[in-house]
Amino acid sequence: MRSRRLVILSILLFLIGVVSARTASGRGCTHSMQCGRGFFCQEGACRKDSCSNDLQCDEGEECRPGNVNGRQKSGCFKSLVPKSALGGTSEDFCPGGGALVLSPTGTLTICDLTEDCPSTHICNPVHGVCCTKLPTCPKTKKTMVNFITGKPIMCQFKQGRVMPCPENGFCETTTGFCCVPGVDVEPPVVVTRAPAIIENERPWRGQVCSPQSGCSGGAACICGARGNCMCECATDFGYTLASDGKTCQRVRRRLKEKCKTDMECSAAFSECSSGGCRCKRGFKRNGDGGCEPLEYRCVNKAAPLKRDEKLITCSLKNSLLSSVSTSFRSLKKSENGSDINDAEFERLMKGIQNGTLLDFGNERDDCPDEHYCVPVFDDASKPGYYKGFCCPSPSEIRPTCPVGEPHESSYPPDYGCNKCPVDYYCHRDSVATEKSICCPKPCVSLEDIYHEGQCFSMAYYGDSCHISSQCVYSKSPDAAEEYAEVAKMECARSICSCPAGFSYADGQCKRIMCSIGLRGEPSVDKSGQLIRCERSSDCSMGHMCDPNTHVCCKGTNRCPKDYVETGEQCTDDNCRGINQICHRTKNGKAKICCTYDDVTMSAMRDALNSTTMNL
Numbered sequence: 001m002r003s004r005r006l007v008i009l010s011i012l013l014f015l016i017g018v019v020s021a022r023t024a025s026g027r028g029c030t031h032s033m034q035c036g037r038g039f040f041c042q043e044g045a046c047r048k049d050s051c052s053n054d055l056q057c058d059e060g061e062e063c064r065p066g067n068v069n070g071r072q073k074s075g076c077f078k079s080l081v082p083k084s085a086l087g088g089t090s091e092d093f094c095p096g097g098g099a100l101v102l103s104p105t106g107t108l109t110i111c112d113l114t115e116d117c118p119s120t121h122i123c124n125p126v127h128g129v130c131c132t133k134l135p136t137c138p139k140t141k142k143t144m145v146n147f148i149t150g151k152p153i154m155c156q157f158k159q160g161r162v163m164p165c166p167e168n169g170f171c172e173t174t175t176g177f178c179c180v181p182g183v184d185v186e187p188p189v190v191v192t193r194a195p196a197i198i199e200n201e202r203p204w205r206g207q208v209c210s211p212q213s214g215c216s217g218g219a220a221c222i223c224g225a226r227g228n229c230m231c232e233c234a235t236d237f238g239y240t241l242a243s244d245g246k247t248c249q250r251v252r253r254r255l256k257e258k259c260k261t262d263m264e265c266s267a268a269f270s271e272c273s274s275g276g277c278r279c280k281r282g283f284k285r286n287g288d289g290g291c292e293p294l295e296y297r298c299v300n301k302a303a304p305l306k307r308d309e310k311l312i313t314c315s316l317k318n319s320l321l322s323s324v325s326t327s328f329r330s331l332k333k334s335e336n337g338s339d340i341n342d343a344e345f346e347r348l349m350k351g352i353q354n355g356t357l358l359d360f361g362n363e364r365d366d367c368p369d370e371h372y373c374v375p376v377f378d379d380a381s382k383p384g385y386y387k388g389f390c391c392p393s394p395s396e397i398r399p400t401c402p403v404g405e406p407h408e409s410s411y412p413p414d415y416g417c418n419k420c421p422v423d424y425y426c427h428r429d430s431v432a433t434e435k436s437i438c439c440p441k442p443c444v445s446l447e448d449i450y451h452e453g454q455c456f457s458m459a460y461y462g463d464s465c466h467i468s469s470q471c472v473y474s475k476s477p478d479a480a481e482e483y484a485e486v487a488k489m490e491c492a493r494s495i496c497s498c499p500a501g502f503s504y505a506d507g508q509c510k511r512i513m514c515s516i517g518l519r520g521e522p523s524v525d526k527s528g529q530l531i532r533c534e535r536s537s538d539c540s541m542g543h544m545c546d547p548n549t550h551v552c553c554k555g556t557n558r559c560p561k562d563y564v565e566t567g568e569q570c571t572d573d574n575c576r577g578i579n580q581i582c583h584r585t586k587n588g589k590a591k592i593c594c595t596y597d598d599v600t601m602s603a604m605r606d607a608l609n610s611t612t613m614n615l
Contacts, residue, residue: 030222031235032069040069043160048076064409066421070260070272078158093124094131101130103436113157114422114444116149125154125176137172137179144169144178144474146446146458150383153178154446155214161234162211162221166460166474167507171214180474204246205231217247238263238445250447250457253277254289262423266455267291268377268442269404271423280423280440282404290453293403298374298391299432300398305371305390314373316365316386372431376402377442380449380469399429401439410438459496461489461504471496473508483549485511503530515548515567517555522546534599536564547595558585559594566593 027046029035035046048056050073051063057076068075094100101109101121109130111123117130124131136143136152144153144165155163155171155178162171165178172179202216203209208230209221215231218239223229233239233248238261242249252266253259255277262270265277269291272278279291286292296304296311305312365373367390375386388402399415400406409419417426420438427439443455451469459470471489487502487509498509503524505512512530514522523531523543531538531552533545539552544564546553559565560583568575570582575593583594 028224030224040075042075043078043158045078047078050074051076064419064421067262067423070262070275093127093129094134096133096135098122098131098133101132112422113154113163114441114446115420115425116151116446120150122151123154125157126159128158134175136175136177141172141179141181144180146472149378149446156211161236162214163234163237164214164218164220169474171211173211203231205233205241205248207231217242218250219248236261236263252457255279255285255291262444265444268450268453268455269293269440280404282401282440286453288453292453296389296403297400299400299429301400302392304374305367305392312367312390314365314367314388314390315379315382316373316375316388317384374402374429377450380451393431399427399433399435399437401427401437404440407438407440459491461496461498461507463496464494465491465496466494467491483513483515483546485513487511503528505530512549512551514546514551514553514555516546516565517544517553520554522549522551522553535597545597547597547599550599558592559583559597562597563594564597566595568593 027035028044029041029046030044032039032041035041038049039046040049041047047058047061049068051057052074057063060079061076062079063074064077066073066075066077101117103109109117109121110128111117111130112128117123121130121132122134122136123129124134145151146153153165153169154176155165156173156176159173162173165171167180169178169180171177202213204216205219207215208228209215210229211221211223213221215221218233219231220234220237220239221229222232222234233241238250239248240251241247251259251264253264253272255265255267255270257277258275259265259272259277260275262272265272267277267279267290269280269283270277271280279285282294283291284294298304367373370393371390372393373386373388374391375388377387379385379387398412406415407420407424410416415435415437417436417438420426423441423444424438425441426436428434428436442450445455445457447458448455449458449469451467456466456470458472459465460472460474463471465471468488468490471491473489485502487499489496489509490499491497498504501521502509502511504510512522514520523539525531533539533550533552536544536557539545542556543552543554544557545551547564547566557564563581563583566575566577566580570591570593573582575582575595577593577595580593580595582591584591
């Protein structure tokens with residue numbers, strides 16, 4: 001009787017274990033502690049932390065190598081490419097007239113928060129696929145662009161966790177991109193001056209939030225299974241609570257220091273392994289606290305170009321990659337599809353030398369003849385360029401990683417990047433071969449900038465910094481301005497600031513010059529900031545409001561009452577503006593253009609003139 005009870009009890013315990021395991025799989029979560037043993041939290045759901053094939057994973061998941069609780073191993077991850085994409089259309093996944101980007105093997109090109117799309121293609125955060133073009137923000141909003149890559153900044157991937165946007169941006173959850181309030185395109189409306197309304201501040205860490213508005217202080221709006229959202233530090237992305245107890249900051253660990261995720265390791269080509277930051281396979285520690293390649297390799301085991309045992313580095317413009325690869329691919333087959341003969345080879349080679357390869361001498365590739373530049377990483381000092389080293393022009397098709405060892409899933413004879421994890425990227429030597437290979441990234445996060453063997457976080461105006469390359473604008477610089485000179489930010493006293501003689505205005509470092517009065521530099525307040533104005537009465541005695549730059553400039557106004565100089569001279573009535581008049585000065589020697597001194601009055605006259613013309 002007792003043995004029978006033991007058998008029944010063991011069967012019940014087994015069934016409870018099976019039921020609990022099935023319940024844990026797919027359950028909503030924010031961290032792995034909520035999933036239990038044998039599971040980990042990935043993209044808001046509990047999944048199995050080990051597998052050997054896709055059959056062991058649930059529907060919508062795939063078995064592939066990746067970061068499982070801080071370790072690189074095979075686990076059940078959310079499928080990167082939705083199954084519906086195989087039978088869908090471009091409009092379903094690339095709305096707005098864009099087209100799906102296909103890889104050389106004919107499969108969809110996928111992307112995520114750490115793996116960007118090739119060339120100028122844009123990643124659709126909703127589906128994780130690359131598109132030729134894509135709507136990012138509503139018409140009344142402006143898209144926030146990464147100044148280094150020139151691409152829109154993503155803030156939410158596959159309806160997952162909402163990441164913070166730079167400066168005054170917010171996350172547009174319908175598209176997954178960072179946006180800033182724009183200017184509504186409406187007819188001018190004249191209003192009386194009123195005190196500016198200060199918008200409510202976004203919540204800080206520990207406060208209730210909404211995914212649409214986001215959080216302040218680098219925190220992310222994280223929602224639980226019941227829909228309650230709270231501002232927290234995104235630990236999965238390397239953020240932790242700062243010393244002020246209010247904001248979140250990126251954790252940066254040096255080699256040999258303890259870590260929890262790869263995002264924390266600051267040395268390029270490093271990873272968090274066995275609880276500490278270490279160099280990846282194929283790299284070794286150098287004397288500067290970074291990881292350097294054990295060797296530099298070219299396609300077909302060719303030796304990279306060296307002089308006096310020193311590697312020759314190069315710079316390559318990213319737009320050149322596709323044009324050169326097209327020319328070299330034409331060498332492989334003749335027009336009728338058969339093997340190319342000597343005469344045809346000579347003709348094509350001569351065309352390349354006279355055409356495409358002439359671009360190499362145009363500061364786009366500085367390798368010598370019979371060599372080409374193999375790009376390894378973005379050049380932070382030259383946006384739109386890659387840094388690399390020179391390799392001899394290859395003859396056989398055999399892909400290889402420029403530095404480090406390829407991932408275990410990307411070996412001959414197939415190579416490819418179908419199982420490439422987040423800390424690797426898909427490399428393709430566009431000059432030599434169409435085959436791709438999975439190679440280690442120098443920096444895992446898209447927020448990082450590679451500089452002399454270290455990974456630094458991008459910083460904006462007023463943020464702390466280590467090097468000037470970190471300091472970037474949250475938007476691309478405007479076109480050249482007539483009355484202002486724009487300069488790059490620099491890291492001075494560990495803070496991103498403007499160079500001497502420049503002021504931070506309209507999101508950029510500008511040196512604004514007066515176009516009226518005594519010309520020269522405009523007036524500044526005690527803190528060195530420009531004094532903005534709408535009329536001359538806003539300025540101190542002996543100054544007037546420049547109508548072109550709206551700053552106070554030193555000088556005496558020579559125009560009639562309620563008017564101010566524009567800085568231009570005239571002969572009759574040839575002033576440019578509708579509300580401008582040609583006025584002769586008191587001494588009678590010159591005629592100058594004058595406009596309304598009050599900006600509000602000028603706008604009112606413009607609106608009346610527009611109404612009269614319409615009638």
